[in-house]
Amino acid sequence: MPFERYVEPGRVALVADGKLKGKLVSIVDVIDQTRALVDGPGSGVPRQQIRLNQLHLTKFRLSYSFTAPTRVVRKAWSDAKLNEKWADSQWSKNLANKEKRAQMTDFDRFKLTSARVKRNRARTAVFKSMKAKAARSGAFGKKKVPKTPAKKVRTKKAPAAKPAKK
């Protein structure tokens, strides 16, 4: 499988390390094998050089010619609605979830655990009842079938607004 993301003018990258960690930048020029000139007018990053091993390349690419001045990059950035697109992407959502998880306090972790327990109980109950139904109708290959349905466990729905549940 060929590479799809290159270090090239216009390529948008996420800074993975250093002072600017977590900020989005756009490559303006490639200085040498290890460094690139980047600019981030839409994310508050001043034009500067950065080592390539500090960058994680994204699927986004802005269109401007190499060594474009900041005003051109800014225009391309806003025209492409890069900030919205990035916020929409799964990658940024995962990062946001990770951050949320790191910010959880001990009590929050307990709340999350108890919500998951509730959800799993509800799910198991539904699964068991479906299984029993299928067995009774003969589709499940089980001969001896209890008449009484599987014991219903607490099926209260978990509260919907739980952050970063997974």
Add this chain to the structure above:
Amino acid sequence: MAPPQPKAAAKPAAPVGGVQKAKLGKPRNYDLGNGVMRFSKSKMFHKKAKYKFIGKKHPKAPKATKPTVVVKPIGGEKNGGTRTVLLRRRTAFYPTQDKIKSKPHHKTFSKHVRRTRPSLTPGTVCILLAGRHAGKRVVLLAVLPSGLLLVTGPFAYNSCPLRRVPQRFVIGTSTKLDLGAFQLPAHLDDAYFKKNKKSAKRSVKRKEGEDIFVSKKAPYAPSEQRKADQKLVDAAVTAAVRARADRKLLRGYLRAAFGLRSSHFPHRLRF
């Protein structure tokens, strides 16, 4: 055993007489309490910037010296005509021994200033890290003058009674109960929790007419006083839990024990 407070620094001396002197600052160096100064000689050298004055020479104004002697004329022949006489007579007492100086004594442990972590305020939910109640989430009631934390389960929630714990063996969480106007009974002090250790010495046992070879172990039974106090304190804590909107979850939280799962690193977690 009141907790001693840090000493207030000595105030600058009041101006003597009518002359208004330039205001003196506080001395930066001070006695730590046992004859050791906070800053060493070399540290003070830098603090006072004495290096600025090394090698500098200021012409010293000659001080007007007060005369210590007086030359008196003396009559009579063959007396030389004059005598030099000391204005102040020499002291007649010479001590043969140095004075006994009283040294500032060492501060004993009971007089140390207690510093509690700022996260540990009354009402904080804490995680116990050691002892037979390790892992339990308990409520902090107060910091006793000995520096130990007074915690309770509450007993009805997780069977942790009123207990003293050193702050080292506790994680303070950000969850706090509003204990409101709760006042800890005054008799719940350090002496209240001290164990009454019976002497295990043979001589003591013999005096009391006990069998010196049998070590009896009486199972611990809380006194009526303890039970009453436990009830009193727990009533206040459970009322604080019930007053919250998330009372059910919070109750479950206090009942549940803390534990680490895989890829849980306590130094990276927020509490």
